[in-house]
Amino acid sequence: MMKRIITFGEIMMRLSPPTNERFGQARHLEVVYGGSEANVSLALAQWGWPCAHVSALPDHAFGQAVGQYLRQHGVDTQYLCYTNGRLGLYFLEKGAALRGSQVIYDRYHSALAQIEKYSFDWENILHQAQWFHWTGITPALSENCAYELRRAMAIAQKLGVPVSGDVYFRSGLWQYGASPQEVLPELIALSQVVVCDEKAMQAYFGLAPEVCRASFAEAAQNLMAQFPSLQKVLDTQRVSLSATCNRISARMWNGNTYLETLPLEINPIIDRVGAGDAFMAGFLHATLSGQSDAEALHFGICASAWKHTIPGDMLLASVEEIKSLQAGDTSGTLKR
Amino acid sequence: MMKRIITFGEIMMRLSPPTNERFGQARHLEVVYGGSEANVSLALAQWGWPCAHVSALPDHAFGQAVGQYLRQHGVDTQYLCYTNGRLGLYFLEKGAALRGSQVIYDRYHSALAQIEKYSFDWENILHQAQWFHWTGITPALSENCAYELRRAMAIAQKLGVPVSGDVYFRSGLWQYGASPQEVLPELIALSQVVVCDEKAMQAYFGLAPEVCRASFAEAAQNLMAQFPSLQKVLDTQRVSLSATCNRISARMWNGNTYLETLPLEINPIIDRVGAGDAFMAGFLHATLSGQSDAEALHFGICASAWKHTIPGDMLLASVEEIKSLQAGDTSGTLKR
Amino acid sequence: MMKRIITFGEIMMRLSPPTNERFGQARHLEVVYGGSEANVSLALAQWGWPCAHVSALPDHAFGQAVGQYLRQHGVDTQYLCYTNGRLGLYFLEKGAALRGSQVIYDRYHSALAQIEKYSFDWENILHQAQWFHWTGITPALSENCAYELRRAMAIAQKLGVPVSGDVYFRSGLWQYGASPQEVLPELIALSQVVVCDEKAMQAYFGLAPEVCRASFAEAAQNLMAQFPSLQKVLDTQRVSLSATCNRISARMWNGNTYLETLPLEINPIIDRVGAGDAFMAGFLHATLSGQSDAEALHFGICASAWKHTIPGDMLLASVEEIKSLQAGDTSGTLKR
Amino acid sequence: MMKRIITFGEIMMRLSPPTNERFGQARHLEVVYGGSEANVSLALAQWGWPCAHVSALPDHAFGQAVGQYLRQHGVDTQYLCYTNGRLGLYFLEKGAALRGSQVIYDRYHSALAQIEKYSFDWENILHQAQWFHWTGITPALSENCAYELRRAMAIAQKLGVPVSGDVYFRSGLWQYGASPQEVLPELIALSQVVVCDEKAMQAYFGLAPEVCRASFAEAAQNLMAQFPSLQKVLDTQRVSLSATCNRISARMWNGNTYLETLPLEINPIIDRVGAGDAFMAGFLHATLSGQSDAEALHFGICASAWKHTIPGDMLLASVEEIKSLQAGDTSGTLKR
């Protein structure tokens, strides 16, 4: 039996006006579910990897719907913990042209944020795991979330399970007292792969602006020096030409080589939420399949580009479809 | 200038699957706004009464949409207080036949629940008022809500503004520490009109079950004995033949006479949320128009019946339409 | 080649909120097309009768859509006259339970109302006709409409084409100066079959209330005495139990016999607009097929009942479906 | 580990106009998936029973969506066989009042109908099974389907797995050459529980009409005499008052006692497709939970009644919800 990939994080209900209406015009809101870490499991499970997602959810119809959604796409839900908190929400307004999309979060006091310490049996969960993935959102939710994440990662280290983390700079979280500067370094220190932009490097890990300005490779190398467990530092870049036309690319430092993909233009963007998670999933798929860093980076950015064309948080794509993009077919030709 | 009617209470976003889907099947949720007290103002403002609603709302697009919704229907929104809390939500699943509708509340930590004491300038708000209306939901939200409501009612008393309250039995609220038994009696003591079922009479005001069983008139008289300011005790009754067919009637004790309406059958029910508020609005409209208690009770129950045929929380009806129902035309004839 | 059935009258765009929303709540309006006389042709053409509808329409995309709609269901559109007027509209609000549906008409200055005299070549149109059908709406639209209708009927008489008319009492039309009392008698005098309720008999043709009260047969016989060309007087009756539950029946006096159908209950009503036209179409189908008056009356009321279950103005039904209703199967059993 | 319940049969895409439109009016068709046997697994899996469904599906996006749908609701899909055939379809037109619903099947040449013999490894599938359920649809699809079903049942017998079958009379299948009279007796002979109406008893198993007329118990006893393995004969009855109002009840002969439930009226019906499967699932749940035949029959008919209120083929209900119906609460009261 193949070993499992474990992801840990909150899943929210996303509510968005179906067209380009502003929030205040909406009479109907489309419902999908998503969370950065779960999105990674969903994409990987679709490609045949055994994945389990760990989270807490309210024990009501919508909390159960989240579990059904994960199962629908093949993610193991046995570690979901049903409790009495609420389901985190976010509202998404779709922009167009020169008007950007907007998000209103309503996620405080969620079931996951309110978990008790030792809610999850990490020894058991990580026992048969081949990978563990986390993001900077989880430790920002509550002290107990940070505690459980740290505990999970320590156990992963003990069991030899490699760990990836996504720590993009995000303001607006960290409301419970702790600061990212206190919490994140300890987590990075337990990770092998990290996705991190320069803003986060400066804000969270104290890299000097001039180091970041010098080159991504140098900045990443500095980060690695600070956190010796780190083997790969990844980053995706986005040039926003308009709300509906972006150019994305990815880059990477693996301690030896600087790698960078060509940019891919997506026009029009159908839904960019989850594009970073699609990158992560793509990179992990290719890496776990034994491909080179360059191939994995390329597969990841193609997965991310494809995600922009799919409504909802989840990357829906076959490996073949991403490969065809990777092979250079961006023509969008009709397939009969 | 006519004096204003003041209502005070939370307004929530209501999210419901558009058809008879169960919660877990929903891909779209219909959005309307509503709150028991605001529903009363909305109905009365539509009939030409100057109304102002007092509440707190989050300062984001949906909070502003609530204000716009009140203004759309003519309710004065100058006392809405925009703060940093969240917008209370509730999810409504529409039943059918022998399957009842269901509500999931997600209202904790709302902007109103989190208001500071002395957030509202009640002296000013109630200065030109002819009526003040509250419900048992508001004091159940937080200590400060209970405090502000009590303060408002004391000022109303001082200014000679009559007060009505709606204190139906509702479990599931009162999470902040206080109990309804501690808080509600003081509020009833400051009210002239109260809508109250026997369950609430027993649970909140200690009436003996045998008194309630004896007759509504006797129970109401007991309540009045306990709270001398009370002049009218109202109650609506609902016989649920199925989720889509109900029979409703209203009854009243005014200290002298027991009044009771004939039942009205509504089949099919389009949306029963807000039917109690429509009753209250109808009763207040007729009472403030100088009609007798019997006429007001009848107008109230007709308004409530009509509400069952309207999607959303708000009673949309002209006075003429309710009067035609009151005159006995329940035939639903096409009007060209 | 079978001879044609000719109908003459306005076709309007109908705009209605898709669910039970009140007009003011509507964000979308459903579009269908319909007109009393065209509805008769549409139903008959569906059953294989060659039908042509005569009307005038604006020469824009929606006017053309009306023609396409007629052609779609097999009605000959060669006599539609495209001019510069507007397309008549009406708005339909769907009631429920004790709240009736409502119609707002916006039909003045329509293309048909503004036709010139001698716009239609009736000699040619009626040359190969086996039946001509009109309603009391057409002469109410404008002087020229009344003129053209009278002219058509005189030519029908000359050519020996039998004529049916539907002259239910309808207030709110007749805005151009003439009164129904001036215009309708001359039209009835040229008809062989008329659908007419007692209200119209009194208001338009001066029947004494006591005659109408005595019996339908007596009233109809009086009408026949006044208009010797008349051979059959028909009437449908509707008991409105609620906006969504009606009982309908039909009755008839043919100069010899009084015939009356058993009532059919429709619950729930999906769309009752066009139910009278469906009755007319059903009666004509059965009559032209050589069935007895009793059979035709029964087929007509079954067609009308079936129409209540179909969204839109048009009766969509096979002859077999109506016959199965006529045979007593009102059970609504699933057909696999 | 609990032993599994195994179901075997075709799953189709169901396409239906969203409202009461006739087929020809539809511009959109709602998509759900369903199949009589899979519906049983879906309901049971939702209640916590380990279920696996066996079928063949086309290897394209919609075939995969069927698998996702089963997994979403907890049904084990490891025995689904993806092949090159097509996905069976059926179109459903929703009737109303006196107009019945209609189904158009388009299921020939489906992936399941085209399976090869020995496509399924029944020894393995049934190894850990506690129940096997089939219906009369599967052997009607193709010779190989009948062959595989017979093979499965023989193995079930060998392994001591009890078997239930649903053999209602259905015309319009059996197009491949064999007749139900040839095939079904052998299958019944391998079953312990059968759902069977009198029409099927006469048509398929040669029971004399007078025996059926005498009483259900006598007819069932005759069937049991013919097929000694049979222990329980079940039947549901439906009185169709209209397309939207039915009364259902269930009855049973267990060799000793005749049991019959009181009728339940469902008004309005939201969706009656799958109501028989819900009955079966309810009966099996209660039986496997160790309840008496009378309790199981009652639980089954309540599950069936509840299904009528849910859009789609699947019974969505908690055990508690069905129990509350069983306890007599058919009032459809709002649950807050």
Place this chain on the structure above:
Amino acid sequence: MMKRIITFGEIMMRLSPPTNERFGQARHLEVVYGGSEANVSLALAQWGWPCAHVSALPDHAFGQAVGQYLRQHGVDTQYLCYTNGRLGLYFLEKGAALRGSQVIYDRYHSALAQIEKYSFDWENILHQAQWFHWTGITPALSENCAYELRRAMAIAQKLGVPVSGDVYFRSGLWQYGASPQEVLPELIALSQVVVCDEKAMQAYFGLAPEVCRASFAEAAQNLMAQFPSLQKVLDTQRVSLSATCNRISARMWNGNTYLETLPLEINPIIDRVGAGDAFMAGFLHATLSGQSDAEALHFGICASAWKHTIPGDMLLASVEEIKSLQAGDTSGTLKR
């Protein structure tokens, strides 16, 4: 109390197919309300300016919905006059790529077109006004509309209320007998700010083509020479690259300086109706806020560009959003 901005003009119901369907394909039409002058008030009221709109509307549910819509967004509706005319309509077909959008007007005989002279108490309306805005549409509707507009402007002049007018060239109006050449000059003579393209300058005010060709500044200066009250002549320009991609800019002559903005490209356009009104509202907002002509022109064109991204006639935007565009952020970046 801040003085009010007064706008005067017709408000229509706009009906448009929801997607890119052609008119004839539409089964549903989206309903919004809009009118050039009201759109200006709606945008300004949203930014906190006290605005009142003057118009006449039919006294039915849709006429009342128009009033509710204005109130929803904070426009004072006390001067709306409810009468018996009809609600003007227009149908909008949304083009795409090389297929342009299309409008079918159905606005004749509207309530406003049919007003009596002296329907509005302009002395009272303009008493506390700080601005009056009109467009060339209103005097084109009927003689009485032109009369009332002239009367309003004369009173504005008397009261010292500055006046802006929007007189773009529009064919297809002016059906009541008068010509724009007769009516508009007198109105411009009473205005201080005018939005006017070269086509209108030539067609309505007799400017020589060669003057217009020379430069906008020269043409505007000529116009000012002709109408000495004029202080600012504005114009927006649109380069239509396709139905879904336009480039817009604005220019202005204030008697001293020629000002011109850089072009803004909008791709894709969501809804361009009301873009000119958004420009006017933006320009007035900035001007009344004390900004320079250059700043006001820039704010106006940014407001207009933003409008292209919003469904419906109304500009929904905060001042901050427009300012961010003005500051050069056209990247449409996601805002969390």
Place this chain on the structure above:
Amino acid sequence: MMKRIITFGEIMMRLSPPTNERFGQARHLEVVYGGSEANVSLALAQWGWPCAHVSALPDHAFGQAVGQYLRQHGVDTQYLCYTNGRLGLYFLEKGAALRGSQVIYDRYHSALAQIEKYSFDWENILHQAQWFHWTGITPALSENCAYELRRAMAIAQKLGVPVSGDVYFRSGLWQYGASPQEVLPELIALSQVVVCDEKAMQAYFGLAPEVCRASFAEAAQNLMAQFPSLQKVLDTQRVSLSATCNRISARMWNGNTYLETLPLEINPIIDRVGAGDAFMAGFLHATLSGQSDAEALHFGICASAWKHTIPGDMLLASVEEIKSLQAGDTSGTLKR
């Protein structure tokens, strides 16, 4: 009376998710009908040409809806043959940006594929015809379809009716045994106009790759040499920049001259299905109107470009609209 244009081929139901959802996400599917040959008739009938389409359809509600759809747009349906087969289906997933659209066909065993030989009375059908059009799809459906097509073309030749065929390369058909190489040459040999790409020239008619590479003119000339009846060889070319932005052009060899249009860019594409049929219809319209080859080619490609902006299979456009595109107006300007 003008002579008719005859088309022959299958019409399918097309089912597609309404937005950019992937197949598996769809809960609703939009329904339109279309078929390559019928699309040509539909476009031409809209422009006033008498057209009749020949096909076979299932005798159920959806089969009848196809006939109604043809009649709606003026196509003569008297030669449609209603039989017992099924309605061919195809599913269309709309791509965006770099994700192409996808089609899943489900057309086997359709009514047309299952027709008997001599099902159509071609002598009668082609008697008054001025043109016959076929495509390479029809002979690929079944042996009898190929037989009937060959028979029709032989009779056309006998009656002097010119013939056009569209034989683009399409894999995935030809499942019944015959190969295109066996069947198509005989059909081309009976045609005067053919639309054919180089892939088909090589695959079906054995042209050497180097001839095709040399020039289209040379390849076409080779084809003409092989099939002497051929007078014009047409081809459209598509550059797919993305799923939503294409550039199309057309070219032609008429035995004397090589003609080629400038490319037209369509961005965004609303629906490209039927664009080739729109080209064919446009070319035939112009040719039959007596225009030159160059004009006809230009009109054809403009019709094809316009089609890309219309949802559904059918080109909805007036001749004037196409002409305005032909005249160079690709600006998509709003038409009031």
